[in-house]
Amino acid sequence: MEQITTEDFQVIDNCLMIRLPEEVDHHRAGFICENADRLLCRENVCNIVFDFENTRFMDSSGIGIIMGRHRKISCFGGRVFCIHADRQIRRILTISGLEKIVEVLES
């Protein structure tokens, strides 16, 4: 299985793009949070985009990652976007209520 690396985090203009791994669970959450927060502090990031293109599984740890990042940037007017979410990921976003605070873009 492909592991997530620092290459999966990119700052383009004022946007932090995060390409999520195939499975987003507690085991991988620490790495994702740490790298995202490092870039949030260092770069001039306004918005965050979570790219689910390769993601086939996510549990509530993933919800925690998104909620935490949203909390960090929303006080400065930043927004969180989710792209390429398949039906299962979408379902998780709906059940958790996250759909109300992040923007899930149709692909």
Added chain:
Amino acid sequence: MKNEMELLFDAISDNEGFARVAVSAFVANADPTLEELADIKTAVSEAVTNSIIHGYENLYGYGGTKGQPADRSHINPGKVRVQCLLEGDMLHIQVTDNGRGIENLEKAMEPLFTTKPELERSGMGFAFMEAFMDDLEVESQPGKGTTVRMKKKIGVGDWIDRED
């Protein structure tokens, strides 16, 4: 038809993926829909993760590792047991740990409640188990451990068709 299996593994986060994949491979015999399999994987993942980080407090991976490999010299020893029973089209899953247990079960079951806010988890573990399975029962004794029992009927059809 009756079919039973049992897994016993160390309470470290590396095994979360193993547990849910093993359970879904076991359930595959009962011909579940893809959605049911996804639901079961999520529920198992929630239960096992809870045992590891709350039951045994093995938190490594979170914070302080600065991209370095996680320090595994401080892992609290402990095992998580996952038992599955397929009875006809009914799947029973039981996840047991001998960890610290839950002091206030009612509070723990509340969505968004968490005793470890610093981990930035969502507090939705039990809510997800309830949402994705048909039945959820939690038994816990502080200092002794926790048992989570879940039930789900397999092959009922998928939520995608119902929703669309």
